[in-house]
Amino acid sequence: MWRDLKDFLMRGNVVDLAVAVIIGTAFNQVVSSLVADVITPLIGALGGVPDFSGIRLGPIALGRFLNALLNFLIVGTTVYFLVVVPMREAQKRLRKPPQETPPPEPPEEIRLLREILEELRKKT
Numbered sequence: 001m002w003r004d005l006k007d008f009l010m011r012g013n014v015v016d017l018a019v020a021v022i023i024g025t026a027f028n029q030v031v032s033s034l035v036a037d038v039i040t041p042l043i044g045a046l047g048g049v050p051d052f053s054g055i056r057l058g059p060i061a062l063g064r065f066l067n068a069l070l071n072f073l074i075v076g077t078t079v080y081f082l083v084v085v086p087m088r089e090a091q092k093r094l095r096k097p098p099q100e101t102p103p104p105e106p107p108e109e110i111r112l113l114r115e116i117l118e119e120l121r122k123k124t
Contacts, residue, residue: 035074043074
C-alpha cells in the first residue's frame with residue numbers, strides 16, 4: 001500500500017499539478033496587485049471611484065457582488081491580454097510549419113494496373 005501511495009504521489013501529473021498550483025498562487029498575487037494598484041485606480045481616475053459596495057437592495061449587498069464581478073472582468077481581461085495573447089503569439093513563432101511529405105509511391109501492381117487502364121481507355 002505504501003508503494004502504491006508513493007507511485008501515485010510521484011506520478012508526473014500529480015507533481016505537475018502541485019507546481020501549477022504553487023505558480024498559480026504566486027501569479028494570482030501579481031495579477032491582483034496589477035488590478036488593485038494599477039488598473040482600478042486608472043479606471044477610477046477616468047470615471048470616478050469604481051466602488052459599488054454601498055449599493056444595497058434591502059438586506060442584499062448588491063454592491064459587493066458588483067465589485068466582485070467587476071474585479072473578475074478586469075482580472076480576466078488583464079490575464080487574457082498580458083498572458084494568453086503573448087503566449088499564443090510566441091507559440092506561433094516557435095512552432096515549425098509541418099513539412100509536406102510526398103505521397104508514397106504506389107505498389108508496382110497498382111502502377112501496372114493504372115497503365116493498363118489508361119491503354120484500355122485510349123482504345124475505346
